[in-house]
Amino acid sequence: MESTGLQPCNKSRCKTCAMVYCNGTANCRTSFVVYKLGCRFCNAFYVGKTSCPLNKRVNVYRSRTKEGANESLSQHAIKHGKDFDECFSVRVLQRLREGQATKLHLEEKEQIKKLVAFKPPGLNTCKTCAMVYQGTEYSSPNTEIIYRVNGTANCQTSFVVYKLRCRFCNAFYVGKTSCPLNKRVNVYRSRTKAGANESVSQHAIKHGKDFDECFFVRVLQRLREGQATKLHLEEKEQIKKLVAFKPPGLNTYR
Ligand SMILES: [Zn+2]
Ligand SMILES: [Zn+2]
Ligand SMILES: [Zn+2]
Ligand SMILES: [Zn+2]
CATH class of the missing domain: 3.40.1440 (GIY-YIG endonuclease)
Incomplete structure (x- = not known):
């Protein structure tokens, strides 16, 4: 099978590309993806989606973790005494076409259900909570x-x-x-x-x-x-x- 040939972005040693398991399907600039964050130190994981480029999403996680935000991901990294990049790797589960916002939302829900991400060691929290x-x-x-x-x-x-x-x-x-x-x-x-x-x-x-x-x-x-x-x-x-x-x-x- 021919690879899509998507390489890490050309910024040398991009911090976000370094976190992304890409298999040639995504890099830090890819948007409209459902992703899984996996803890490097235990089985914890989290399923999320973004319609923005991945690096923008990751930047939000980085700064929230730095601020000590009261949310499951930040608190998990803090528990390990790590910053966001040290704690998590990013795996792209699904890549949709630009603009497919509704489908993105549904696919995220589906993946959360499929991977039972709302139960430990999953870090997804209930929408109402x-x-x-x-x-x-x-x-x-x-x-x-x-x-x-x-x-x-x-x-x-x-x-x-x-x-x-x-x-x-x-x-x-x-x-x-x-x-x-x-x-x-x-x-x-x-x-x-x-x-x-x-x-x-x-x-x-x-x-x-x-x-x-x-x-x-x-x-x-x-x-x-x-x-x-x-x-x-x-x-x-x-x-x-x-x-x-x-x-x-x-x-x-x-
Ligand atoms: Zn990059
Ligand atoms: Zn962990
Ligand atoms: Zn209002
Ligand atoms: Zn709840």
């Missing part, structure tokens, strides 16, 4: 008072009062759920996709984003399982406290 911001304080652009978070959460946590916060502007929304957070988030996802006529969906649509791209979730209060009445009251209290019914708040009720 990745949206849940873990912090200790919160505030409102309408009051600027700082409050303390009561309790932590992941995608399985129920009986929480949460705040959705737009990644692109100051818009926010206060809500509650007695179901696991991921179930609630799935409802937002599908309503946004369906173009539902409600403030949260319409806000994401205004930015031209889907729900996950537009919002992150912050848990304000975590109650005990079954405290439905208290949950209702606490939600009301938070809406009042953060003045979520006035712009940039997205609540349409008090």
Whole structure:
């Protein structure tokens, strides 16, 4: 079989090309690929995609690891006491044609499932957990008072009062759920996709984003399982406290 003959880029000793197992299919300038990052020291791995040239994507990982970002890949390299380049090699699993963004997204999902990358030693984290911001304080652009978070959460946590916060502007929304957070988030996802006529969906649509791209979730209060009445009251209290019914708040009720 004739090789595609793709060589490392001509920059001598390119740091990114040195990390890429290429088999002649990709180099640091290749875009629209699904890739696997493999740890050089243990079995950990991660599946990702990029529509940008690989070196741009790798640069993001490099700087996040340097900053000590709180995400699985950076933390894994840090655990080994290594920087990103020392810790991981990159293998291109699939290369798509330029512009095939939807296919890229689906192929990434497929590879994550196929390689069971969301279970250790896989480092892919759940999409909902990745949206849940873990912090200790919160505030409102309408009051600027700082409050303390009561309790932590992941995608399985129920009986929480949460705040959705737009990644692109100051818009926010206060809500509650007695179901696991991921179930609630799935409802937002599908309503946004369906173009539902409600403030949260319409806000994401205004930015031209889907729900996950537009919002992150912050848990304000975590109650005990079954405290439905208290949950209702606490939600009301938070809406009042953060003045979520006035712009940039997205609540349409008090
Ligand atoms: Zn290169
Ligand atoms: Zn490792
Ligand atoms: Zn999760
Ligand atoms: Zn916004």
